[in-house]
Amino acid sequence: LDDAIAQVRATQADLAGKVDALKQVSSDIKDANDTVGGLADGVNDAIQSGASSLSGLQQQVSGTTMPALSAVLDDVSAGAGQLAGGAAALSPMLDQVDATLSQLDGILAQCASSVAGAAASVRDAGQKVGSLANDVAAIEGLQTVGAVSTVLDLDPEDVGTFLGSPAQLVTESVFPVANYGSNVTPFYTNLALWVGGFVLVAIYKLEVDDEGVGDFRPWQGFFGRWLLLNLIGQLQAIICCVGDLCLGIQCVSPVAFVFAGMVESFVYVFFIYALSVAFKHIGKALGVLLVVLQIPGASGLYPIEMQPEFFQALKPWLPFTYGINAMRESVAGFYGCYYAQNLGMLLVFLIPALLVGVAARRHLLNINALFDRRLAETDLMISERTDMEGACFRLSTIVKALMDSGGYKRTFMARVAHFELRYPVYVKRGFAALIIVPLALTALMFVLPAKFGLMIVWVISLVVICTFLIVVEYLHSRVGQKTTLADMSREELYGLLDAELKEEFMAFAPLEKIRLDREAERDGTPGPADPLSDAPTMAGRAAADRGASAQDGDGQKGGEDR
Numbered sequence: 001l002d003d004a005i006a007q008v009r010a011t012q013a014d015l016a017g018k019v020d021a022l023k024q025v026s027s028d029i030k031d032a033n034d035t036v037g038g039l040a041d042g043v044n045d046a047i048q049s050g051a052s053s054l055s056g057l058q059q060q061v062s063g064t065t066m067p068a069l070s071a072v073l074d075d076v077s078a079g080a081g082q083l084a085g086g087a088a089a090l091s092p093m094l095d096q097v098d099a100t101l102s103q104l105d106g107i108l109a110q111c112a113s114s115v116a117g118a119a120a121s122v123r124d125a126g127q128k129v130g131s132l133a134n135d136v137a138a139i140e141g142l143q144t145v146g147a148v149s150t151v152l153d154l155d156p157e158d159v160g161t162f163l164g165s166p167a168q169l170v171t172e173s174v175f176p177v178a179n180y181g182s183n184v185t186p187f188y189t190n191l192a193l194w195v196g197g198f199v200l201v202a203i204y205k206l207e208v209d210d211e212g213v214g215d216f217r218p219w220q221g222f223f224g225r226w227l228l229l230n231l232i233g234q235l236q237a238i239i240c241c242v243g244d245l246c247l248g249i250q251c252v253s254p255v256a257f258v259f260a261g262m263v264e265s266f267v268y269v270f271f272i273y274a275l276s277v278a279f280k281h282i283g284k285a286l287g288v289l290l291v292v293l294q295i296p297g298a299s300g301l302y303p304i305e306m307q308p309e310f311f312q313a314l315k316p317w318l319p320f321t322y323g324i325n326a327m328r329e330s331v332a333g334f335y336g337c338y339y340a341q342n343l344g345m346l347l348v349f350l351i352p353a354l355l356v357g358v359a360a361r362r363h364l365l366n367i368n369a370l371f372d373r374r375l376a377e378t379d380l381m382i383s384e385r386t387d388m389e390g391a392c393f394r395l396s397t398i399v400k401a402l403m404d405s406g407g408y409k410r411t412f413m414a415r416v417a418h419f420e421l422r423y424p425v426y427v428k429r430g431f432a433a434l435i436i437v438p439l440a441l442t443a444l445m446f447v448l449p450a451k452f453g454l455m456i457v458w459v460i461s462l463v464v465i466c467t468f469l470i471v472v473e474y475l476h477s478r479v480g481q482k483t484t485l486a487d488m489s490r491e492e493l494y495g496l497l498d499a500e501l502k503e504e505f506m507a508f509a510p511l512e513k514i515r516l517d518r519e520a521e522r523d524g525t526p527g528p529a530d531p532l533s534d535a536p537t538m539a540g541r542a543a544a545d546r547g548a549s550a551q552d553g554d555g556q557k558g559g560e561d562r
Contacts, residue, residue, distance in 0.1 A: 187300030
């Protein structure tokens with residue numbers, strides 16, 4: 001370290017001497033600049049002198065020569081008649097003119113030489129300043145490069161090569177795709193499978209006829225028709241995917257590609273069928289809306305980062321997202337378990353479809369039957385089964401009618417009267433809102449800048465208003481059905497309860513035994529014993545309690561308390 005410090009100090013002393021030399025050079029440059037400044041002043045003085053001489057010459061020509069020439073011409077013109085006599089006097093005058101012109105030539109030559117000298121002086125001064133600047137730059141460069149090279153021991157050629165190309169870029173393709181057609185095959189294949197499923201629900205009837213089949217439950221009809229649609233959907237998927245392979249797309253695993261298409265068709269057909277069978281034409285419209293949202297929102301053609309934030313937030317909730325990603329794995333190459341993960345996420349969409357198609361559809365049978373009857377009445381549109389009774393009642397409604405048919409009927413008739421009075425008003429207001437609200441929002445779209453938000457509000461308003469009108473019409477159609485329920489006898493209500501319980505997967509309920517207990521109570525004989533014990537059945541005990549309560553002074557209230 002001491003040797004290095006001594007070397008550094010020696011280098012520092014050397015650099016200090018060079019700095020002093022540079023200061024001397026800087027002083028010389030300053031003196032040279034002063035000399036150049038004096039030279040520039042001289043050039044400026046010469047230019048000013050030449051300009052003054054030219055100005056004086058101009059004044060002399062304009063003030064002396066030209067008036068003289070004018071006077072001579074005037075004299076010549078005036079003395080034309082005296083030309084012969086004045087010829088002798090003309091010769092001295094011409095000599096004077098020649099002398100004046102000669103003087104003018106001398107002045108012009110002097111001015112030209114002055115300007116040429118000034119230009120030469122300026123060029124010489126520029127060359128001197130440029131050479132001085134080059135010398136200074138060369139001196140500074142030599143000093144700096146030499147010092148750096150001495151201290152850091154750098155090779156100038158290596159430094160120049162590095163500064164010329166400081167970095168080299170190497171491109172390596174991880175999952176290369178041969179052409180654009182292979183790149184967009186997953187998107188267009190998923191789109192074809194979705195459209196194929198939509199065409200299936202548009203061609204085939206969704207409701208199953210009971211002719212030649214017998215009675216069946218709604219969920220049985222749902223899965224029976226779905227098996228047919230799914231079989232055709234699988235055939236569509238195989239034909240579509242094999243057709244892609246025959247066209248020559250890039251595919252690292254044709255088996256995985258075809259299998260992904262079959263899984264996607266399985267999910268898409270089930271999803272579209274569930275929406276269509278549960279919500280009828282509204283469900284089909286939702287299927288079209290979903291495919292419109294999935295085209296930009298599933299990142300099929302462009303990266304999702306290039307889409308608006310709305311579609312970026314919507315991407316994880318779309319089936320196309322996982323179907324396209326799974327197919328891309330089989331086209332370009334597999335990465336970990338990404339292929340299986342995407343197919344698994346795609347199968348998750350079967351859960352909401354199952355809830356809509358099986359659970360929600362059962363509660364929508366009445367309103368679907370209403371739709372079908374109304375469509376059949378138009379004689380313009382093809383409807384599903386028009387022989388559906390559409391008179392399914394909830395268990396709570398049937399039990400209320402059984403427990404107190406008179407009170408239920410009075411309460412129901414009061415509500416019916418109130419609703420029937422308001423029904424025309426509801427319909428008029430709904431249709432007025434259906435016209436006014438969209439027109440108002442459309443007018444605002446031309447005034448306010450938030451067009452996308454107004455478009456969303458426009459769609460939501462249409463959905464809300466249409467839903468309101470559908471509910472009002474449905475309630476109006478149910479009035480007659482519930483009036484029939486209130487007019488039923490107890491035996492008819494028990495039969496309806498029996499059918500409803502069996503519909504709720506409770507075919508094992510001992511309804512026949514309950515009827516026997518009721519008949520035994522009515523005849524005054526004890527009810528049949530429970531086969532598992534000697535005690536009366538629960539229904540028999542409840543009937544006995546109701547009979548006893550009817551004899552006390554509390555009337556209906558006592559029966560309800562018990």
